[in-house]
Amino acid sequence: MTAVARGNLSAMSDIYNHCHRALFRFFFRLAGRQTVAEDLTHEVFLRMIRYRHTYQAGDGFESWMYRIARNAFADQLKKHRLESPADEGQLEVVASGRPSAFDDLSKQQDLATLYRALRELPEEKRELIVLSRFQGLSYEQIGQIVGCETGTVKVRVFRAMKEIGKIFGDLRKEKAS
Amino acid sequence: MMCGQAKELMAMAWAGNEPDPELRTHLSVCSECAADMAQLSLLWDRLGDIPAPEPSPALTARWESSLESIVSARRGTSWRFSLAALWPQRPVWQVSIALACLIIGIIVGSSYPRGKNEIAQLREEVAGTKQMVALSLLQQQSATERLRGVDYTVKMPAIEPDVVAALLQAVKADPNVNVRLAAIDALTRVSGDAGVRRSLAGSLGMQDSPMVQAALIDYVLDARDKDALGVLKDLTARPDLNPLVRQRADRAVQRLTEYK
Numbered sequence: 232m233t234a235v236a237r238g239n240l241s242a243m244s245d246i247y248n249h250c251h252r253a254l255f256r257f258f259f260r261l262a263g264r265q266t267v268a269e270d271l272t273h274e275v276f277l278r279m280i281r282y283r284h285t286y287q288a289g290d291g292f293e294s295w296m297y298r299i300a301r302n303a304f305a306d307q308l309k310k311h312r313l314e315s316p317a318d319e320g321q322l323e324v325v326a327s328g329r330p331s332a333f334d335d336l337s338k339q340q341d342l343a344t345l346y347r348a349l350r351e352l353p354e355e356k357r358e359l360i361v362l363s364r365f366q367g368l369s370y371e372q373i374g375q376i377v378g379c380e381t382g383t384v385k386v387r388v389f390r391a392m393k394e395i396g397k398i399f400g401d402l403r404k405e406k407a408s
Numbered sequence: 409m410m411c412g413q414a415k416e417l418m419a420m421a422w423a424g425n426e427p428d429p430e431l432r433t434h435l436s437v438c439s440e441c442a443a444d445m446a447q448l449s450l451l452w453d454r455l456g457d458i459p460a461p462e463p464s465p466a467l468t469a470r471w472e473s474s475l476e477s478i479v480s481a482r483r484g485t486s487w488r489f490s491l492a493a494l495w496p497q498r499p500v501w502q503v504s505i506a507l508a509c510l511i512i513g514i515i516v517g518s519s520y521p522r523g524k525n526e527i528a529q530l531r532e533e534v535a536g537t538k539q540m541v542a543l544s545l546l547q548q549q550s551a552t553e554r555l556r557g558v559d560y561t562v563k564m565p566a567i568e569p570d571v572v573a574a575l576l577q578a579v580k581a582d583p584n585v586n587v588r589l590a591a592i593d594a595l596t597r598v599s600g601d602a603g604v605r606r607s608l609a610g611s612l613g614m615q616d617s618p619m620v621q622a623a624l625i626d627y628v629l630d631a632r633d634k635d636a637l638g639v640l641k642d643l644t645a646r647p648d649l650n651p652l653v654r655q656r657a658d659r660a661v662q663r664l665t666e667y668k
Contacts, residue, residue: 240479247471255463269467276471280478284497338457345451346458363423364455370423385419386412392422392448399451 235283247276253366254300260361261304263350274303293368294375301358301376308354344406348399356391363388414441421445422452539568546574551584558590562597572598580611585620592623599631609636612643618650625653629660637664 234242254275258268278299279286286295349357362373363384370388374381417431418441435442496502538560545557558578561571578591598604605628612624621643628636643649644657 240475243475244472247468247475251463251467251471255467256460259461265461265464268461269463269470272463272467273470273474277474342454342457342459345454349455349458360455363419364452365458365460370419382416385416388419388422389415389448392419392451393444396448396451 235280235286240280243276243280246279250296251276254296257297257300257361257366258304260349260365261354261358262307267307271300271303271307275300278303291372291375294372297362297366297368297372297376340406344402345399348395348402351398351402352391352395356387356394359384359388359391360395411438411441414438418445418448422449535564535566535568538564539571542571543574546578551587554578554582554584554587555590558587558594561594567594567598572601572604576604576607576611579608579620579624580614585617588615588617588620589623592620592627596627596630599627602635605631605633606635609633609639612636612639618653621650621653622656625656625660629663632664632667634664634667637661640664 235246251272255268255272258271259265262268262271275296279296282299286292349360352360358377359373362368362376363370368376370381370384373384377384379387411434414431414434417428421427421431435445496505542557542560542564545553545560548554548557558575561567561575564571567575572595575591575595579588579595582588582591592608595604595608608624609628612621612628615621615624625640628640640657640661644654644661649657
């Protein structure tokens with residue numbers, strides 16, 4: 232990114248190749264829609280070029296990138312309030328691309344319920360789970376991204392997990408009855 | 409250890425860190441935290457089983473096209489970019505340079521005091537030119553041009569003595585009633601000048617137009633020119649005076665007398 236900040240825009244290709252999947256998955260798990268996630272991923276790379284001068288070599292690249300991504304997502308929410316989240320059907324579409332010999336129907340259903348529980352979490356909590364569980368960022372990095380202390384991030388992640396656990400339990404009971 | 413601290417350590421454990429010995433101890437004595445740890449750790453692992461979606465190839469194609477157009481547009485305006493590269497990117501430096509320019513500007517500006525004189529001189533020259541134009545227009549054959557000349561004097565910031573004299577001459581002798589009326593209006597700005605008032609009061613007796621007579625009567629009344637009482641009385645004594653003008657003159661005499 233330092234090369235890009237100095238004006239070598241062609242170096243953005245390497246950054247794209249390295250990061251676009253992670254960014255796409257971040258947006259997909261937040262928005263639950265393929266097209267929205269792709270639009271936002273594209274937008275983030277354009278913003279990286281536009282705001283390249285704000286990148287400072289000492290700061291972590293990932294934190295900088297996810298800060299841009301969060302802003303892009305917030306702008307998207309302001310512009311078009313995202314419609315209903317993806318449903319279990321969408322999870323099946325995602326899962327169907329990579330079948331596993333060990334997968335059985337019950338496990339698939341369980342995962343779909345868990346995915347639905349994730350989708351039902353409030354946005355700020357879902358974001359924390361996505362950043363920590365799926366994007367593999369450290370709590371320190373998440374603190375830099377969302378602008379709070381590392382200890383606060385840990386407590387919030389715990390609370391988010393507690394809430395998703397409750398939603399997941401409720402959804403399972405609902406299905407069983 | 410308190411349960412609050414245990415929550416942080418549980419989150420640390422989920423992130424792949426070795427469970428803290430203090431956390432182990434706490435979990436062995438706090439059944440609630442132990443239950444949370446067991447249930448939520450399982451859930452954390454299960455979340456990892458949710459399949460990872462893949463972006464479509466269209467995204468990469470779209471990005472490559474965008475990047476190519478940005479790079480080629482940048483090549484086309486490379487000189488602009490090289491100029492832009494001279495401008496610092498950090499706001500702190502940008503503000504510093506702007507302040508430095510401002511300070512240099514103030515210092516350079518204040519070291520040229522003659523600039524003020526030059527501006528004043530220029531203003532004088534412009535005013536002189538306007539005066540010349542006004543005087544020239546007042547000399548024109550066409551009544552319309554002379555009216556333009558009177559109008560020009562109204563727009564001047566200050567009326568010079570030459571212009572006042574030309575306007576007084578217009579009130580006295582201009583053959584066109586409209587020009588005379590406009591000149592009387594233009595002279596309202598200098599009604600504080602006793603010489604102007606005297607001259608206008610003197611021209612009252614020479615006027616044959618009832619409209620100009622009425623305008624001059626209003627002028628001396630507005631200026632509270634008590635010296636004009638004699639001229640007004642002479643005017644009212646004229647047998648051929650327009651009745652409306654007479655009425656106006658009588659009222660002016662009465663009011664000016666009251667001012668005494």
